Amino acid sequence: MQQITLTQPDDWHLHFRDNDMLLETVPATARTFKRAIVMPNLVPPVVNAELASAYRERILAARPQGSDFEPLMTLFLTNNTTVEDIRAAKKAGVVAAKLYPAGATTNSDAAVKGIEALFPVFAEMAEQGLLLLIHGEVTESHVDIFDREKLFIEKFLVKIVDQFPQLKVVFEHITTSDAVDFVNTSSQNVAATITPQHLLLNRNDLLVGGVRPHNFCLPVLKRSTHQQALRKAVATGSSKFFLGTDSAPHEKQAKESACGCAGCYSAWSALELYAQVFEELDALDKLEGFASHHGADFYGLPRNTKKITLVKDAWQVPESITLPNGELIVPFFAGQTVQWALK
Numbered sequence: 001m002q003q004i005t006l007t008q009p010d011d012w013h014l015h016f017r018d019n020d021m022l023l024e025t026v027p028a029t030a031r032t033f034k035r036a037i038v039m040p041n042l043v044p045p046v047v048n049a050e051l052a053s054a055y056r057e058r059i060l061a062a063r064p065q066g067s068d069f070e071p072l073m074t075l076f077l078t079n080n081t082t083v084e085d086i087r088a089a090k091k092a093g094v095v096a097a098k099l100y101p102a103g104a105t106t107n108s109d110a111a112v113k114g115i116e117a118l119f120p121v122f123a124e125m126a127e128q129g130l131l132l133l134i135h136g137e138v139t140e141s142h143v144d145i146f147d148r149e150k151l152f153i154e155k156f157l158v159k160i161v162d163q164f165p166q167l168k169v170v171f172e173h174i175t176t177s178d179a180v181d182f183v184n185t186s187s188q189n190v191a192a193t194i195t196p197q198h199l200l201l202n203r204n205d206l207l208v209g210g211v212r213p214h215n216f217c218l219p220v221l222k223r224s225t226h227q228q229a230l231r232k233a234v235a236t237g238s239s240k241f242f243l244g245t246d247s248a249p250h251e252k253q254a255k256e257s258a259c260g261c262a263g264c265y266s267a268w269s270a271l272e273l274y275a276q277v278f279e280e281l282d283a284l285d286k287l288e289g290f291a292s293h294h295g296a297d298f299y300g301l302p303r304n305t306k307k308i309t310l311v312k313d314a315w316q317v318p319e320s321i322t323l324p325n326g327e328l329i330v331p332f333f334a335g336q337t338v339q340w341a342l343k
């Protein structure tokens with residue numbers, strides 16, 4: 001096939017950052033996606049309706065002229081989040097709240113230490129129809145980084161979905177066969193996002209032949225058997241899995257460092273790379289469901305009406321991008337060839 005036309009897709013998990021950086025990140029995403037779930041891990045985090053509304057306005061102001069891109073806002077859960085915060089967020093149009101175990105990833109120090117203490121908040125979210133988005137990794141220092149997702153399922157996720165069967169839960173950026181199995185065997189109220197990097201790469205791409213900081217993200221890339229399980233999951237066309245790029249920019253100097261930041265900035269190539277994966281899997285007919293239908297259906301939002309077309313036309317991702325502040329970002333897949341292009 002040389003061309004594929006899809007309902008315009010949405011990105012169900014990304015990081016836009018703030019201020020000047022929005023002039024880079026918002027157009028990059030609005031290029032292909034109609035909507036995006038915007039992660040709340042700013043400094044300070046987006047912990048209430050007021051902050052979410054103000055952040056939404058800054059994102060809207062950074063859209064390219066004529067763009068109808070729509071940010072979908074989320075709340076950052078902390079141990080201080082109240083039932084009232086959830087009600088106010090719902091009123092302000094916030095669609096979900098994000099659970100980061102404390103210390104799990106970039107800017108998550110303010111996050112949740114005792115998950116059980118948040119159960120009244122989860123009950124209110126179920127009541128209000130707010131989704132719970134989970135970064136599913138335990139953070140105890142003695143737990144091996146490659147086992148953190150699997151252990152989170154056993155220690156917390158099983159309990160959460162058991163206690164709140166009405167709560168819609170998105171297991172974000174899953175990376176293991178354990179997560180695929182958990183989602184597949186859970187109720188219709190449990191789904192997962194999958195990133196391009198976890199479909200395209202495994203931990204060899206991070207470590208063999210030298211450390212590759214631009215492939216470092218969290219949850220960290222796993223062994224190839226897990227990558228294969230993710231690929232198999234999307235190839236089935238199951239509506240429980242949908243597109244979430246986790247596009248997460250960091251300046252080049254912050255990633256190429258003795259203690260490099262986690263995050264892959266994929267917005268300029270993500271949709272095209274997903275198409276590449278689905279083609280490799282001989283499952284291009286499943287791309288539209290994954291990219292454009294399953295997420296909207298799960299969130300209870302209307303599917304988009306516009307169409308976009310991808311053509312088989314190889315191009316090279318630039319080695320770097322210059323930010324409005326003059327700093328550089330090395331995009332995901334920098335210098336490599338992408339097989340599909342937006343028409």
Ligand code: NCD
Pocket residue numbers: 015041104105106135216217218219246248249262263264
């Ligand atoms: C994200 C970031 O940089 O904000 N990093 C990442 O590796 N995914 C945070 C996150 O989604 O965990």
Ligand code: ZN
Pocket residue numbers: 013014015039246248
């Ligand atoms: Zn993320």
